[in-house]
Amino acid sequence: MKLELRRVTIFTSNMDALARFYGEVLGLPALSDTPSWKLFDAGAVQIALHNGSAQLGRRPPKLVFHAADVPAARDAVNARGAKFGQVKQAEDFQMCDAKDPDGNPIQISSRI
Numbered sequence: 214m215k216l217e218l219r220r221v222t223i224f225t226s227n228m229d230a231l232a233r234f235y236g237e238v239l240g241l242p243a244l245s246d247t248p249s250w251k252l253f254d255a256g257a258v259q260i261a262l263h264n265g266s267a268q269l270g271r272r273p274p275k276l277v278f279h280a281a282d283v284p285a286a287r288d289a290v291n292a293r294g295a296k297f298g299q300v301k302q303a304e305d306f307q308m309c310d311a312k313d314p315d316g317n318p319i320q321i322s323s324r325i
Contacts, residue, residue: 220252221276222261223317230314231262238293239278275318279325283307286321297321 225231232251235241241260245252249264255278270281280286286308295313306324313319 218258220259220261221274222263222316223313224263224265225315226264226266227315228262228264234295234314235260235262238295239290240293254263273317275320276313277320277322277324279323280321281323283309283321283323 223231228248228251232246234250235253236243241253241255243251244254244259252262253262254271255276257275260276278286284300284307287300293296295311297309300307300309303324308320308322308324310318310320
């Protein structure tokens with residue numbers, strides 16, 4: 214049996230801000246939209262927003278979005294209201310980090 218990750222669910226008490234961020238700022242297409250559940254197409258994985266409070270661990274999971282051109286992707290989403298920091302160059306890929314409106318860490322990376 215092979216398991217495949219298909220959806221990440223983020224619990225939030227700030228549904229409007231998170232839905233706007235993932236939908237409008239990051240530009241992810243909405244797949245489902247109800248008051249307590251919103252689902253976005255993020256490629257191979259869907260991002261679900263669910264009403265409720267999360268109890269984050271000391272180091273919460275990070276959502277990493279792939280882009281072949283990290284500086285261009287960063288500029289595009291920052292122009293729509295995201296606050297990604299400077300692009301960092303690793304040995305064979307680039308990345309930049311931000312947080313969503315609930316403080317969850319997110320990243321744009323060219324790592325395959």
